[in-house]
Amino acid sequence: MIIKVENLHKYFGELEVLKGIDLEIAEQEVVCVIGPSGSGKSTFLRCINLLEDITSGRVIVDGYDLTDPKTNINKVRTEVGMVFQQFNLFPHMTVMQNITLAPIQERKIPKQQAQKDALELLDKVGLRDKVNVYPDNLSGGQMQRVAIARALAMNPKVMLFDEPTSALDPELVGEVLAVMKDLAREGMTMVVVTHEMGFAREVADRVIFMDEGIIMEENTPEEIFKNPRHERTKAFLGKIL
């Protein structure tokens, strides 16, 4: 199990956002997390690389216990790529600099090698011609593909996606999902918070339905979309499909 979550609780002040999450994710598994907004799915994802600190419970990633204060969180994060809804590319750096910054700084890869690797990644996301462009000159879909390449440049063992297509114009969603599908096919372990039910159905090994800070239901995509067991799941899918 590359990710192990045990009885995870998270409070924002008085508000309990996560009310005891238990989950195990195997290597090469693709897990999609769905649910209404405010259900805690993004917060849950952000706990997996400690962008949110954990109130109680345990999160173990690649053998590292994130709740252990002795754990070097920077080291764990090099193994966990994250893709954000708002892309969060560095606007003062070119596409090349965005991608090579962390490999050069944290993996100590020589600059030339890092740039060679970056070009290969840009080939993979279909943006080699944008290598010297600044993010401002890219479309949303291109920005998100660069953001994926940037995360992949660290050779992570897990990729986390926090609603990666929610900020995109509808016609740009497909190009980002296509890159993610390729990634899944290559065997990347992925946790994807998404509203793209088509993607979940096609790519996910397992779908998790979250509501009100707990996992209400988890199953294969076929089961969860055809035979949702929980009333909440039915209501949610009824609204969204």
Added chain:
Amino acid sequence: MNDGLNLDWGVAINSLPILMSGIKWTIIITIVGLLFGFFIGALMGLARTSKSKLIYALGTVYVEAIRGTPILVQAVYLYFGVNQILLQTMGFKIEPIPAGIIAISINSGAYIAEIVRGSIQSIHKGQVEAGRSLGLSKFKTFYFIVWPQAFKRMIPPLGNQFIISLKDTSLFSVIAVGELLRQGQLVVSSTFAAFEIYTFVAVLYLFMTLSISGVLRYVERRLDVS
């Protein structure tokens, strides 16, 4: 009974070398003062973004104390007040020009601290999250990601502070710093051509500040900061 205006611009032109030596000190005090002021301001501005209550309080007390008192009072306090103590206890005093530089440093430092704090806090927190999620340390995230973006946003207000501090140096005429206004006063006291000399002095200040504005506009255009 009016004898008509009797202006003697020749006196003003003859005094230009003296005024120029004043300009020299005005510029030196401003630039050296602002260099130290930026250093102080960067540290104090960072302190004002700190999560540590003690460090935050340190920055806040400094900024409030300096912003809340007039720079003229600060200069007089340093040159006459602090110097009295220094003379009594250590047997030396701070000379006028170093005193002017110290006053500009400490004063501009407080305003620059607010510029630095505001610029840093204006950077979207997603930038920090992206850096940290790649495994970069807090320091590297700040150094490679936050600071360069924040610095770009600091340039217009820093230019503004440059102009303010340059004009503030004229206050040091009261502590016998031989800057532009002081040199003008010296010329007036021996020639009595107050109107002509002070016109020159004002125009020279304006010339300096407009030059800074021009350079600033150029830099802003080059860096595309809006």
